Amino acid sequence: MTITTYENPLTSPLNPLDPPARLLCGPGPTNPDPRVVEAMHRPMLGHLDPDMHEILLEVVELLRQTWRAGDDALVLPLSSTGTSAMEAGIVNLLAPGETLIVAECGFFGRRIAEIARRHGIVVVDVMADWGQAVPNDRLLAALDEHPEASMVAVVHAETSTGVEHPLAQLSAALRHSDVLLMADCVTSLGGMELDFDRMGIDYAYSCTQKCLGAPPGMAPVALSARAQRRMAQRTHPVPFSLDFELLRRYWVERPAVYHHTAPILHIYALHEALRQVHLEGLERRWRRHHHAGSYLQQGLRAFGLELLADPWRQMAPLTAVRVPDGVDRAQVQKRLLREFGIEVGGGLGPDAPNIWRLGLMGPNANDRTAETLLEAFETVLEPSAELIAAV
Amino acid sequence: MTITTYENPLTSPLNPLDPPARLLCGPGPTNPDPRVVEAMHRPMLGHLDPDMHEILLEVVELLRQTWRAGDDALVLPLSSTGTSAMEAGIVNLLAPGETLIVAECGFFGRRIAEIARRHGIVVVDVMADWGQAVPNDRLLAALDEHPEASMVAVVHAETSTGVEHPLAQLSAALRHSDVLLMADCVTSLGGMELDFDRMGIDYAYSCTQKCLGAPPGMAPVALSARAQRRMAQRTHPVPFSLDFELLRRYWVERPAVYHHTAPILHIYALHEALRQVHLEGLERRWRRHHHAGSYLQQGLRAFGLELLADPWRQMAPLTAVRVPDGVDRAQVQKRLLREFGIEVGGGLGPDAPNIWRLGLMGPNANDRTAETLLEAFETVLEPSAELIAAV
Numbered sequence: 001m002t003i004t005t006y007e008n009p010l011t012s013p014l015n016p017l018d019p020p021a022r023l024l025c026g027p028g029p030t031n032p033d034p035r036v037v038e039a040m041h042r043p044m045l046g047h048l049d050p051d052m053h054e055i056l057l058e059v060v061e062l063l064r065q066t067w068r069a070g071d072d073a074l075v076l077p078l079s080s081t082g083t084s085a086m087e088a089g090i091v092n093l094l095a096p097g098e099t100l101i102v103a104e105c106g107f108f109g110r111r112i113a114e115i116a117r118r119h120g121i122v123v124v125d126v127m128a129d130w131g132q133a134v135p136n137d138r139l140l141a142a143l144d145e146h147p148e149a150s151m152v153a154v155v156h157a158e159t160s161t162g163v164e165h166p167l168a169q170l171s172a173a174l175r176h177s178d179v180l181l182m183a184d185c186v187t188s189l190g191g192m193e194l195d196f197d198r199m200g201i202d203y204a205y206s207c208t209q210k211c212l213g214a215p216p217g218m219a220p221v222a223l224s225a226r227a228q229r230r231m232a233q234r235t236h237p238v239p240f241s242l243d244f245e246l247l248r249r250y251w252v253e254r255p256a257v258y259h260h261t262a263p264i265l266h267i268y269a270l271h272e273a274l275r276q277v278h279l280e281g282l283e284r285r286w287r288r289h290h291h292a293g294s295y296l297q298q299g300l301r302a303f304g305l306e307l308l309a310d311p312w313r314q315m316a317p318l319t320a321v322r323v324p325d326g327v328d329r330a331q332v333q334k335r336l337l338r339e340f341g342i343e344v345g346g347g348l349g350p351d352a353p354n355i356w357r358l359g360l361m362g363p364n365a366n367d368r369t370a371e372t373l374l375e376a377f378e379t380v381l382e383p384s385a386e387l388i389a390a391v
Numbered sequence: 392m393t394i395t396t397y398e399n400p401l402t403s404p405l406n407p408l409d410p411p412a413r414l415l416c417g418p419g420p421t422n423p424d425p426r427v428v429e430a431m432h433r434p435m436l437g438h439l440d441p442d443m444h445e446i447l448l449e450v451v452e453l454l455r456q457t458w459r460a461g462d463d464a465l466v467l468p469l470s471s472t473g474t475s476a477m478e479a480g481i482v483n484l485l486a487p488g489e490t491l492i493v494a495e496c497g498f499f500g501r502r503i504a505e506i507a508r509r510h511g512i513v514v515v516d517v518m519a520d521w522g523q524a525v526p527n528d529r530l531l532a533a534l535d536e537h538p539e540a541s542m543v544a545v546v547h548a549e550t551s552t553g554v555e556h557p558l559a560q561l562s563a564a565l566r567h568s569d570v571l572l573m574a575d576c577v578t579s580l581g582g583m584e585l586d587f588d589r590m591g592i593d594y595a596y597s598c599t600q601k602c603l604g605a606p607p608g609m610a611p612v613a614l615s616a617r618a619q620r621r622m623a624q625r626t627h628p629v630p631f632s633l634d635f636e637l638l639r640r641y642w643v644e645r646p647a648v649y650h651h652t653a654p655i656l657h658i659y660a661l662h663e664a665l666r667q668v669h670l671e672g673l674e675r676r677w678r679r680h681h682h683a684g685s686y687l688q689q690g691l692r693a694f695g696l697e698l699l700a701d702p703w704r705q706m707a708p709l710t711a712v713r714v715p716d717g718v719d720r721a722q723v724q725k726r727l728l729r730e731f732g733i734e735v736g737g738g739l740g741p742d743a744p745n746i747w748r749l750g751l752m753g754p755n756a757n758d759r760t761a762e763t764l765l766e767a768f769e770t771v772l773e774p775s776a777e778l779i780a781a782v
Contacts (some may be wrong), residue, residue, distance in 0.1 A: 016666070019659075083652075117628075118628035118629070207652065216656075217657055238509070240474065240591060258740075261420060261598065328779050
């Protein structure tokens with residue numbers, strides 16, 4: 001046996017990676033907090049080490065505070081990214097044939113519906129245009145039409161449009177029913193006002209690489225007491241790797257029961273990221289994100305650009321900007337990347353409007369970064385100023 | 392709103408983590424190669440950055456060589472751990488109602504059967520005692536009895552017992568049938584002779600935290616051309632986060648299509664780990680693991696300890712040692728951990744025999760580490776020498 005000589009048409013993989021520095025101002029990941037990356041350098045414990053099991057409990061407690069979830073909530077991070085946490089909620093809480101009402105006004109609402117259909121769930125789509133929120137009264141009307149529905153799913157912070165869904169009103173209406181409320185909090189956890197208990201959420205999921213300021217790789221979730229009761233009554237089998245009951249036995253129950261080999265260094269990173277949230281103070285962190293996002297949005301509007309989101313629903317961490325007619329979206333992104341080392345996003349998926357997506361999350365949620373982003377953006381757009389003025 | 396004051400009965404989570412140094416000589420994770428951890432400190436790119444997409448292709452090419460898989464194989468790593476890759480193979484390649492023959496002689500063979508049953512697969516269990524391999528002729532006899540079977544699953548390296556399954560003979564018998572061969576290579580990739588193409592494997596999966604010497608967090612997989620054809624004919628829906636066709640569009644197809652936010656820093660780590668495999672040479676790395684494992688096994692036998700595995704099937708990276716009567720298994724592990732900073736494993740699951748599991752993987756596969764482990768083990772066992780002599 002011999003090893004085939006490697007020939008890569010692009011670059012030689014025998015060189016160590018040497019990725020260029022980037023200011024990550026797209027829809028996430030954001031640049032991780034340096035203290036978080038530093039934590040990944042600490043000595044690695046095994047996943048069944050008793051000292052590791054104490055760390056798991058600390059992460060759960062810090063996460064519980066970040067969700068603002070009470071002691072009766074099941075809180076843990078999945079060892080995978082946000083998409084799998086979206087899927088985990090669906091498969092753990094709904095059986096095939098059950099009905100799910102989904103608010104869809106962007107890429108991630110549609111993804112919830114798509115994943116649910118894959119698992120045999122009957123989906124009631126309640127749609128709104130990209131840039132709008134689905135009105136809660138339309139969701140409640142859908143519920144009146146489908147009294148058999150078991151759950152309503154909304155995207156708290158729609159990363160594809162920058163729209164925040166007003167959760168509190170919806171949950172007030174659902175609280176005295178048997179209908180569970182699932183909320184995609186991928187872009188809201190740690191960067192927008194979010195209170196799992198008070199907002200009456202039954203299942204929330206997020207990621208680590210946005211407002212928490214850690215690298216991508218894990219997905220924090222929270223399940224209410226009634227979501228756990230629903231799960232306990234379940235008779236249909238659930239994919240093993242997404243089974244919250246098995247995950248609970250590793251993360252929370254002691255002695256811990258092996259389920260999978262947890263990503264130890266990423267758990268250190270998440271611990272440090274949550275510790276930073278705690279040290280900063282959750283509300284102060286929300287305000288910091290709000291301030292940076294508002295500053296950016298004012299600057300963009302002042303330059304004559306139009307934002308996609310309904311102004312009443314615009315979130316702070318993510319801003320979608322309409323590409324003016326005659327401006328080449330991809331070319332602007334390419335120049336920002338190659339000339340300024342700045343990443344911004346485009347629209348997500350084939351149905352997206354023609355937009356850029358600008359994010360200020362985690363360590364990048366500050367006025368200085370907003371200013372840097374605005375200056376680069378305006379420099380690149382300067383030749384198109386007449387086109388923009390015509391908007 | 393106020394943040395609840397944190398009270399942890401164990402330690403204060405407001406301190407940074409300060410995990411003790413460990414020599415990880417259990418069933419994995421192993422201590423990561425310092426060059427691999429260093430790679431995680433490089434500037435983070437976004438998951439949709441064109442420079443990142445080149446890195447993905449490099450990782451795929453390096454991984455292809457490590458699997459020894461040809462250009463017609465689909466090779467990529469999942470953004471989750473080995474357990475999810477086990478599940479991914481089952482759900483992508485088998486429809487509910489199809490039949491799977493599973494070789495079960497330890498924890499992970501049984502787990503394959505359990506996961507398959509969760510997905511509505513008809514499982515034919517072919518069992519052997521822990522420490523034995525399931526003879527290939529019994530698997531082929533099961534196939535004669537169940538000509539409707541679509542796939543045979545074996546554990547190439549059973550991490551719960553230290554037993555290697557002789558793959559080559561089995562695949563020779565299956566090669567001219569329509570029956571696929573799935574192999575759990577979690578403990579073999581990079582540390583034991585493994586040739587995806589020549590061994591005729593259709594679906595193989597592994598992890599990063601054992602013989603590859605990276606931290607846990609990703610799961611390399613390989614699918615043969617015929618496994619991909621089987622997948623293309625599939626009409627049943629597959630869990631979204633495990634769908635190989637969607638993962639292919641992100642990892643291999645260009646322009647890349649978004650599926651999930653990949654764990655960027657872990658991809659850097661995997662790139663560096665595979666680069667180290669390439670620089671060392673795959674066969675030399677297998678020999679290094681073989682030498683270290685043999686050295687350890689000789690030392691254990693010389694001390695009078697009995698190994699669990701059939702000597703003809705003993706793998707090098709993982710050695711299961713029977714606990715002598717009268718010796719307290721857990722106490723020995725605890726002393727190794729607390730007095731020597733060495734982690735070794737116990738038996739896995741309620742049906743495990745009374746064993747320790749000793750691993751020498753990745754950077755720890757060398758005589759010096761074997762010597763350190765043997766010395767500590769013998770020091771702790773010294774008071775029980777009479778009991779051991781009686782074995």
